[in-house]
Amino acid sequence: MADSNLAGSPCHGRDEETSARDGFDKIYEVFWLNVFGPKLVESVGRERVLSTPAHLVEELPNGSVLLVLWPTAAGFASDEARVAQARAHVHLRPDLDFDTVLRTLRERSAALVPVEPRFHPDVAPFLSRLPDVFAISERQRKIAELNTFRPPEPEEWLPVALSSDVENPERVLTSYGDLSEGLVAALHTKVPSIMDATPESLTDLDFHFWRENFPERYKRDLIDGHTAPAVGAYLGGILVRRLGGTWVPRQRLEESQVRVGQRVWLPFLRARRYMHSRQSLLDSSLTQFFREAERHRA
Structure with missing residues (x-):
């Protein structure tokens, strides 16, 4: 599957319409295991196909040909297997250059070499879940990219709290609770941990919104x-519940604060920036915001 993806199968550089019309009109690639249909075999030449240098060449009852290039699938990306693959491909396609084919195959093998995750610790729980969303052929490259990612330091905090300017703080705090409960009601099926209101719940939300590409998929007014x-209300509630924070409500939602230790945090402002784009879900993750607040709790 990974090798097939890297080779651009099934279109092999053709647009979808051309690919659907022409199908496998010639041998674009060969892989560890191949089955060539009767029409393709006749097009290439049955004698040529049956004389392919390979681990196994077997003519099937319906006129198709089974071609196995290497004894085991596990070794398909080894250099020896790539040399065998290039030889078979050039045998079936004499118009191709062996060195060029082999160089391309080696590049594909290099793209599959495992990359050790070294994610930024503040966002590692979030980033570690992203590679699995991508095709197998892209995962190692994506891990390497994420290893270099450094989230900006959170700016949504104040050294001194703004005093509350609301007439009825209790009613305002109740409205925050209603907002938070609305989020839980909307997402508890897709993000079950949201009901637990833990730091892990924030990471699950980060991943959900990123996977869904929520900021760019849904209408901005929504x-x-x-x-x-x-x-913002849910995030602030977790700061209160898990870090012993205290709400300082304000008339302007984005000025509402949660006091934790010597700092006051602005969860609604963070949430607005967080929801700006898919990239901002990484740059302004809920996971990182909580960890930063936790670090300054004392």
């Missing part, structure tokens, strides 16, 4: 008017 405020 996000700004409903989702971002609900995320």
Whole structure:
């Protein structure tokens, strides 16, 4: 599967319409295991196909030909297997250059070499879940990219709290609770841990919103008017519940704060920036925000 993806199968550089029309009109690639249909075998030449240098060449009852290039699938990306693959391909396609084919195959093998994850510790729980979303052929490259990612330091905090300017703090705090409960009600099926209100719940939310490409998939008025405020209320609630924080409500939602230790944090402002784009879900993750607040709790 990984090798097939790297080779651009099944289109092999053709647009979808051309690929659907022409199908496998010639041998674009050979892999560890291949079955060539009768029509393709006749097009290439049955004698040529049956004389392919390979681990196993077997003519099937319907006129197809089974071609196995290497004894085991596990070794398909080894250099020896790539040399055998290049020889078979050039045998079946004499118009191709062996060195060029082999160089391409070696590049594909290099793309599959495991890369050790070395993610930034503040966002490692979030980033570690992203590679599995990508095709197998892209995962190692994606891990290497994420290893270099360094999230900006959170700016949504103040050294001194703004005093509350609301007439009825209890009613405002109840409205924050309603916003948070609305988020839980909307997402508890897709993100079951949201009901636990833990730091891990924030990471699960990060991954959910990123995987869904939520900021760019849904209408901006829905996000700004409903989702971002609900995320801010939920985030602030976790700072209160898990870090012993205290709400300092303000008339302007983005000025509302949670006091934790010597700092006051602005969860609604963080949520608005967080919901700006898919990239901002990484740059302004909920996971990192909580860890930064936790670090300054004392």
